[in-house]
Amino acid sequence: MATRTVRIGSSHGLHARPAKLFTQAAKDAGVPVTIAKGSGKPVNAASILGVIALAVEHGDYVTLSVDGEGAATEGTLDTLSELLVTDHDEQ
Secondary structure (H helix, E strand, O other): OEEEEEEOOOOOOOOHHHHHHHHHHHHHOOOOEEEEEOOOOOEEOOOHHHHHHOOOOOOOEEEEEEOOOOHHHHHHHHHHHHHHHOOOOOO
16 A cells, blocks of 8 residues: 655645546545545545545545555556645635
8 A cells, every 4th residue: 555645735624626637536446445644544545525624634644555565556646646735725
């Protein structure tokens, strides 16, 4: 299992629009992915309700975990991390 901790970049946190982008990418990854806020319990990263329930705010740290090994796993972490560190609220 590969993990990565990132800081949330969206100025309004992981609300509906950035959560939808993130959960869709997690679903498209084709491997099990979880996300946890701080030391909290991990939730399925492909579940929009689970992700929104984490109440992730701007600047919070989350840990992504991908069940797999190799380049595909690192690529999945890269893609999902980029979505989380980007400010989707920037206009």
